[in-house]
Amino acid sequence: MRSLGQGGIGALVSFVGQVRDINDGSSVSSLTLEHYPEMTKKALEKIEGEAKSRWDLIDTCIIHRVGTLHAQDQIVLVLVASAHRGDAFSACEFIMDYLKTSAPFWKKEATSQGERWVEAKLSDDVAKERWQK
Amino acid sequence: MHIKVLYFARIKEAVNYSTEDIQLPDDVQTITALKNYLSLRGDTWADLFNGKQTVRAAINHELVDNLAIIHAGDEVAFFPPVTGG
Numbered sequence A: 001m002r003s004l005g006q007g008g009i010g011a012l013v014s015f016v017g018q019v020r021d022i023n024d025g026s027s028v029s030s031l032t033l034e035h036y037p038e039m040t041k042k043a044l045e046k047i048e049g050e051a052k053s054r055w056d057l058i059d060t061c062i063i064h065r066v067g068t069l070h071a072q073d074q075i076v077l078v079l080v081a082s083a084h085r086g087d088a089f090s091a092c093e094f095i096m097d098y099l100k101t102s103a104p105f106w107k108k109e110a111t112s113q114g115e116r117w118v119e120a121k122l123s124d125d126v127a128k129e130r131w132q133k
Numbered sequence B: 001m002h003i004k005v006l007y008f009a010r011i012k013e014a015v016n017y018s019t020e021d022i023q024l025p026d027d028v029q030t031i032t033a034l035k036n037y038l039s040l041r042g043d044t045w046a047d048l049f050n051g052k053q054t055v056r057a058a059i060n061h062e063l064v065d066n067l068a069i070i071h072a073g074d075e076v077a078f079f080p081p082v083t084g085g
Helices: A037-054 A085-102 A122-129 B009-015 B031-039 B043-049
Strands: A011-018 A026-035 A057-064 A067-070 A074-082 A105-111 A114-117 B002-007 B019-023 B056-059 B062-064 B075-079
Touching: A011 A085, A037 A057, A037 A085, A037 B062, A057 A085, A074 A085, A085 A122, A105 B009, B002 B009, B009 B043, B009 B075, B031 B043
Parallel strands: B002 B075
Antiparallel strands: A011 A074, A026 A067, A026 A105, A057 A074, A105 A114, B002 B019, B056 B062, B056 B075
């Protein structure tokens, strides 16, 4: 990314999502992420493309892990490079809000009460809606 | 027409497999029609596709709504609301 910017990058914003050890009142020992590989790739590229059309960005990068993860493991990384911080901050939030609601990943938690699929949150839909033009 | 159908997450667990090829009757042309058609397979299927649960659909890797038209050779996927990130 640094080389792509050729000196023009003034802001590099990163977001790292981590596995929490508690969710909905239960302790979580591990988390398994399933996804839809062909659609995941397209969905993430579409989100990055939309971010680049809305803000003046030099480059973006999304890395999302799948499989079994444990507490404090890193799940997702979003990097956004731009000339000025405003574009990079906004685009990073936009990418995460869209990733949470339109990229085909599903989490299953292992808790002391057994395994359960994580339910989608209304607050994530609300977070996405604020970006509607 | 002939299509491929994929299931993910809790839906895959409920139906007990992840993919199948289906020969659709001529009158099944939309996502809604396909959901109704699958509901006829029995209680498990009816519970999934009778509208009480939120089931998202994709055609050829793009999210679509219930009115989307299915074409021969399409890859249709059914899954719960996503929970990544």
